[in-house]
Amino acid sequence: MLGYAVIVLAIVLTLRYLVTGELMPQQHEGWDLWGYALAISLLVGSWLASSHNRMGSMVKQIGGWIAFICLLIVVYGYRHELGSVKDRFFTTLMPGQTISQSSNRSLTISQSKDGHFHTVLTINNQRIPFLVDTGASTIVLSPGAASRVGFDPDQLDYTRRFRTANGVVYNAPVVLKKLELGGIRMQNVPAVVNGTAMRRSLLGMTFFNRLKRYSVHNERLTLEW
Template sequence: MIKIILLAAFAVIGAVYMASELGALRQPKGADPARPRLAESDGAVTLQADADGHFRVDATIGGRRVPMLVDTGATVVALSFEQGEALGLVSGGDRFDARVTTANGGVRAKRVVLRDVRIGSVKVLDVPAVVLTRGAMNENLLGMSFLGRLRRVETARDRLTLER
């Protein structure tokens, strides 16, 4: 019985090791697996899905890096309160008089217009967005107020191509 348990333990350890090695093979040398991968060509940007199948990207808003989750189900770009505060879009005394519906239910938000949003070489000006109340959301969403202004948004397997 002990031999079977040891054999099973070695099999599990071997499987975990092989999975980590295969994952390392898919990442370019020196790449940070936590950072989204982005490739550019001919005025288009192609994003690689993360391990969960989501497309995450570091956008640039007003010259500042903002981590975002691409969400075609979001009507507008949606920012957390903390991100909106860091970008100078909101402060603690602002009125959050818009009502938006999220996957977690209805929340209050403040409407804003982002001067520019850039993903690599793809740039859109004057993007409508909302900043949600403190604690309403952890991730920033790259919604249709940005995506809908692109010439092409195309998904193929684990890749998403954005073209202006």
């Protein structure tokens, strides 16, 4: 049983490292009194459980309750850090998944296997997949996506001329009345409808310019508003 207690202690220290990036407590933290109380209570409780004295059963129950209370205190104290760990877990498990962090008004999008960032926006109550493209000056809707959000591609005026690597293309300017991504809400956002078919719509700078900031770090795109 003592060996199991040592394993538990190692798990506690590993969790601390994953949450805070530090293995040992820092001076200003007071050595994480409750976290180490949890580890010690588990260690001592396991040792007592291995003994066969008459008090062993009662002490084991008391030790178990102490460990449980300490665990609740530690989880509550690190609730924000643990939320960040949860987000990192899901973005790793599901690349391209948008994870909302409403407590600090930010979103995290993980990089997909193709090296790009993909996400899904709700436009005029329709879910539309997008490829993030900060090199695009505006939001570019494919003809199919435009139809889904209420535009008739055959009735639009394709007056904007763009030169791309594949040649010259014509776009039709439109305005998106309502756009949503997680906790982000935008209204009357300028966009264009592409004159030719596209594999996926592009999320360009008319979206990003309305944010407080955005950044890319460790294969994650963070949006703040």
